[in-house]
Amino acid sequence: MELQVALRKSYGTFLLDADFALKGERIGIFGPSGSGKSALVGLIAGLHHPDRGLIMLDGETLFDSRQRLDVRPERRRISMVFQRPHLFPHLSVKGNLLYGYKRCAHRYRKITLDSVVEVLGIDNLLDRGVKNLSGGEKQRVAIGRAVLSNPRLLVMDEPLSALDDTLKFQITPFLKNTCRVFEIPYLFISHSLLEMRIMTDQLLNIAEGRIVEQTTAEALARVRMGVSPGGYTNLLRLTAPRRIDGFYGYRWGDQELFVSAGSDAPEALFELSSTDIILFKRHPEATSARNLLKCRVVDVFEAGSRIGVELECGGQRLIGQVVSQAARELHLAKGSEVYAAIKAVAFNKVG
Amino acid sequence: MLSFTAADYSAILLSLKVAVTATLLSLPFGFVAAYLMTYRKFRGRVLLDVFVNLPLTLPPVVVGYFLLLLLGRNGWIGKMVLQPLGINLIFTWKAAVIATAVVGFPLMVRSIRTGMETIDERLIQASRTLGAGLFDSILTVVLPLSMRGIIAGSVLMFARGLGEFGATIIVAGNIPGVTQTIPLAIYEYVSSPRGDIMAVALCLVSVAISVAVLLFHEWLSTRMVRTD
Numbered sequence: 113m114e115l116q117v118a119l120r121k122s123y124g125t126f127l128l129d130a131d132f133a134l135k136g137e138r139i140g141i142f143g144p145s146g147s148g149k150s151a152l153v154g155l156i157a158g159l160h161h162p163d164r165g166l167i168m169l170d171g172e173t174l175f176d177s178r179q180r181l182d183v184r185p186e187r188r189r190i191s192m193v194f195q196r197p198h199l200f201p202h203l204s205v206k207g208n209l210l211y212g213y214k215r216c217a218h219r220y221r222k223i224t225l226d227s228v229v230e231v232l233g234i235d236n237l238l239d240r241g242v243k244n245l246s247g248g249e250k251q252r253v254a255i256g257r258a259v260l261s262n263p264r265l266l267v268m269d270e271p272l273s274a275l276d277d278t279l280k281f282q283i284t285p286f287l288k289n290t291c292r293v294f295e296i297p298y299l300f301i302s303h304s305l306l307e308m309r310i311m312t313d314q315l316l317n318i319a320e321g322r323i324v325e326q327t328t329a330e331a332l333a334r335v336r337m338g339v340s341p342g343g344y345t346n347l348l349r350l351t352a353p354r355r356i357d358g359f360y361g362y363r364w365g366d367q368e369l370f371v372s373a374g375s376d377a378p379e380a381l382f383e384l385s386s387t388d389i390i391l392f393k394r395h396p397e398a399t400s401a402r403n404l405l406k407c408r409v410v411d412v413f414e415a416g417s418r419i420g421v422e423l424e425c426g427g428q429r430l431i432g433q434v435v436s437q438a439a440r441e442l443h444l445a446k447g448s449e450v451y452a453a454i455k456a457v458a459f460n461k462v463g
Numbered sequence: 464m465l466s467f468t469a470a471d472y473s474a475i476l477l478s479l480k481v482a483v484t485a486t487l488l489s490l491p492f493g494f495v496a497a498y499l500m501t502y503r504k505f506r507g508r509v510l511l512d513v514f515v516n517l518p519l520t521l522p523p524v525v526v527g528y529f530l531l532l533l534l535g536r537n538g539w540i541g542k543m544v545l546q547p548l549g550i551n552l553i554f555t556w557k558a559a560v561i562a563t564a565v566v567g568f569p570l571m572v573r574s575i576r577t578g579m580e581t582i583d584e585r586l587i588q589a590s591r592t593l594g595a596g597l598f599d600s601i602l603t604v605v606l607p608l609s610m611r612g613i614i615a616g617s618v619l620m621f622a623r624g625l626g627e628f629g630a631t632i633i634v635a636g637n638i639p640g641v642t643q644t645i646p647l648a649i650y651e652y653v654s655s656p657r658g659d660i661m662a663v664a665l666c667l668v669s670v671a672i673s674v675a676v677l678l679f680h681e682w683l684s685t686r687m688v689r690t691d
Contacts (some may be wrong), residue, residue, distance in 0.1 A: 157592050158591075158592075159588050159591065159592070184591075184596070184597075185588075185591040185592055186591055186592075186593075186594045186595055186596050186599075188592075189594075190592060191592045191593055191594075192588070192589065192592045194585055194589070196585070198583060198585045198586050198589050200586060200589075200590075200604060200608075201608070202607040202608060202610075211590065211593050211595075211603075212593030212594050215593060215594030215595055215599070216594055240691060241691035243691065244691065257589075257593065258592075258593070261592075261593045261594055267592075
């Protein structure tokens with residue numbers, strides 16, 4: 113997907129002035145609330161009209177104030193998933209799912225009802241009305257409805273923020289999977305860096321109606337490590353849990369991690385703050401921390417007053433942080449070997 | 464034993480006929496007016512608003528007189544449109560329909576608007592991004608979701624139409640068997656000696672029709688809206 117945007121739109125005193133070009137399949141639009149993210153995607157989808165400018169998608173001009181061209185939203189083939197599901201209350205689940213599909217030209221109909229229903233796991237809901245579905249079910253139907261319109265671009269405007277944490281990380285795999293299986297490029301809007309890191313490859317950082325930078329969620333997370341008291345959040349997808357003495361032992365690459373707050377689900381996503389990783393130069397004889405990993409330093413980078421250390425352990429990556437004094441004492445450099453101690457309680461399960 | 468005369472029966476039937484026709488006739492216009500006033504920003508919106516609501520605040524007799532001036536032989540519409548076509552509306556049941564439609568119209572528009580204003584605009588936006596054009600979106604999202612308002616507006620207008628008096632008597636007159644509706648018949652009974660019993664009888668008929676309409680409204684609005 114190639115998107116080229118250069119537009120201005122004023123809303124009273126707020127001015128949205130966006131100028132960017134990007135290419136990719138999983139793109140994030142990141143910024144605090146009120147920064148103009150939703151306004152920007154509303155303009156791209158054609159729900160609102162820029163004061164002036166240009167919008168091009170995959171070489172096709174969707175809006176051009178010079179040519180007085182403004183393709184209507186129903187012709188843009190950009191479908192949206194909003195913060196709340198916004199299902200049509202007068203239609204059944206199936207009626208909702210097929211709303212866009214029926215309106216899609218035959219030549220574009222590649223994604224079918226059966227396949228979407230299977231990926232989203234909603235086959236038992238089809239004949240029901242939408243009012244009594246649970247929050248997660250509703251959002252899954254909303255995703256299905258958008259995907260079934262066979263769009264060339266899917267815009268997701270904070271699709272997770274109305275869901276509670278548990279539900280949020282139950283929905284993300286559906287979102288990612290659906291878009292991957294059906295090869296739909298997407299714009300993912302959020303103010304959560306964590307969501308950005310899970311959902312996107314690159315992102316536009318937007319603030320006060322302007323594009324601040326074009327970067328990746330990973331790079332942004334590293335920069336923020338310097339200013340955030342919570343440090344950098346490592347995301348670890350752990351598998352195959354087994355219970356051992358009140359702990360859970362999870363597979364992580366070719367090693368096992370001990371975690372206090374695990375579950376019996378075969379796969380789970382955990383957060384681990386860089387501040388919870390203690391580095392040793394040599395193997396300590398004994399430690400109270402339940403996890404002691406032998407690591408190789410891949411990268412050492414500065415982030416504000418702190419020093420970030422990217423570690424490779426058993427084929428996996430971790431980022432820890434130290435102050436510069438500690439970095440000197442540990443002789444941290446690319447290729448050096450360290451031991452990382454992590455308490456079992458430091459892992460926070462997010463989904 | 465009280466028995467209705469042929470003229471009484473025809474007054475009851477005519478009342479129903481006029482109110483139903485006026486309501487059905489107004490529905491499409493009412494929907495469009497409500498849509499424009501709810502969703503469109505255009506020059507003259509305030510003017511449309513005032514114009515639509517005017518009959519609500521004017522005495523019906525005034526509305527009737529204006530209609531007479533407009534539709535009569537020397538009126539603009541009467542002279543320019545109706546006469547060349549050979550149509551005469553004044554003092555026919557059709558004039559009663561028009562009078563009833565004009566007087567009840569604001570009630571219908573208001574109800575439909577109230578219904579439309581509860582529709583989340585995101586639903587309309589969602590339908591547009593899913594490939595529905597403007598009219599498609601109006602037909603498949605706005606229309607079904609304002610159904611409660613449409614039903615309520617129709618019922619209200621129908622009920623108001625049954626009671627229409629002032630405008631009707633001016634443009635349609637009070638001709639038994641031709642343009643005499645229930646209120647006009649009651650008026651005639653009340654003003655004639657020993658007509659009281661018949662007036663009360665027709666009043667009871669009015670009450671019965673109104674109760675039936677309200678019950679029908681309840682039944683329809685529970686049936687038309689999905690709750691599962």
